Amino acid sequence: MKLPDFFQKFIIIAFRNSIPKSENIVKIISQNKLNSGIKLLSLGLLLTLIIAGCNSGGQKPLDETPTRGNIKIAVDESFQPLIDTEVYTFTSLYQNATIRPEYKPEVDVVNDFMRDSVKVIVTSRTLSEEQIAYLKEQLIVVRSVKFAYDALALITNKENPDTLLTYNNVRDIIQGKVREWKELDSKSKLGNISVIFDNTKSGNIRYFKERFEIADTLGDNFFAVNSNAEVIEFVSRNPDAMGIISVNWVSDKDDPQSNLFLSRVNVLAIAQEFANDGSYYRPHQGFIADKSYPFIREVYMTSRETFAGLGSGFIQWATAEQGQRIVLKSGLVPATMPIRLVQVRTE
Numbered sequence: 001m002k003l004p005d006f007f008q009k010f011i012i013i014a015f016r017n018s019i020p021k022s023e024n025i026v027k028i029i030s031q032n033k034l035n036s037g038i039k040l041l042s043l044g045l046l047l048t049l050i051i052a053g054c055n056s057g058g059q060k061p062l063d064e065t066p067t068r069g070n071i072k073i074a075v076d077e078s079f080q081p082l083i084d085t086e087v088y089t090f091t092s093l094y095q096n097a098t099i100r101p102e103y104k105p106e107v108d109v110v111n112d113f114m115r116d117s118v119k120v121i122v123t124s125r126t127l128s129e130e131q132i133a134y135l136k137e138q139l140i141v142v143r144s145v146k147f148a149y150d151a152l153a154l155i156t157n158k159e160n161p162d163t164l165l166t167y168n169n170v171r172d173i174i175q176g177k178v179r180e181w182k183e184l185d186s187k188s189k190l191g192n193i194s195v196i197f198d199n200t201k202s203g204n205i206r207y208f209k210e211r212f213e214i215a216d217t218l219g220d221n222f223f224a225v226n227s228n229a230e231v232i233e234f235v236s237r238n239p240d241a242m243g244i245i246s247v248n249w250v251s252d253k254d255d256p257q258s259n260l261f262l263s264r265v266n267v268l269a270i271a272q273e274f275a276n277d278g279s280y281y282r283p284h285q286g287f288i289a290d291k292s293y294p295f296i297r298e299v300y301m302t303s304r305e306t307f308a309g310l311g312s313g314f315i316q317w318a319t320a321e322q323g324q325r326i327v328l329k330s331g332l333v334p335a336t337m338p339i340r341l342v343q344v345r346t347e
Helices: 005-017 022-031 036-056 077-093 106-114 129-137 167-174 203-211 228-237 256-264 285-289 310-318 321-330
Strands: 069-076 097-104 120-123 143-157 194-197 222-224 241-246 265-267 296-303
Touching (some): 077 310, 120 310, 143 310, 203 241, 310 321
Parallel strands (some): 069 097, 069 120
16 A cells, blocks of 8 residues: 655654654644644654654663662762772672762862762761752752861871870860971971871861861961871871871771771871870771761762652662661771660779
């Protein structure tokens, strides 16, 4: 049976152009003197071809779900060892999920989030009230979940015999009141204290500026590098230096890289602010959990997703049992899972 002329023209247009201009075909159908049944059949065929044409232009991307998709997240560089492990484990369990973490200073991470460059971020602070209000005006609901407890570790060179500092010692160094090691120990043979931190836009240095109410710029003995790893490297080569890092970089006893870093520097023990009992605490897991170590902070996962996508799925998994066990193994303290402190005494 021979097809009517308009049908031949319809098929030629459809397959030649992969249905890019379906309005032309509709026009052809409507202009021909056909009964309503044939026109309805023709429009049905048009719809079928449009659907087929849309699916023929390459493989259709997977719909995003809590365990499937391809997303980018922005993460404070301080938490790279922990988040690398979380992402690796999650994507190994859910092989249709791809999560690409980008590690940056805290300020850049938050800026990416506010510009909608990423839907999920990991930082040591929540958004400000002004930032939340701005996003609310854009009809964006922000959700932040406390994920872990971290500590800021102070590290020194192996040649530095001073491994104990009081809370006030640290405050005076950060405020610029103490600038030489001899001011802390008259017997010290070291010179000026060089304070090394990871980045001028870092959450690490922001923590201490807020803690000690420093509104002005830091002293000329403060130096920024590019990462926590570079802080460790610099301190390991300079006896006068004191570094500020997330303990996350030296807390995983099963990680060869963490153990290598730990072997190259001292991690200082700090006395509590008002304590006078001679007790000093290093940023070990138990002392973070019971807040004996004075410089602890929360780690947050924040999302602006408007649906239950891969970012939301990752956050839910990371704050559930499997993700929190990774936090525990890394040497940090889980925030959403109960922990048990065990005191071990040697007789």
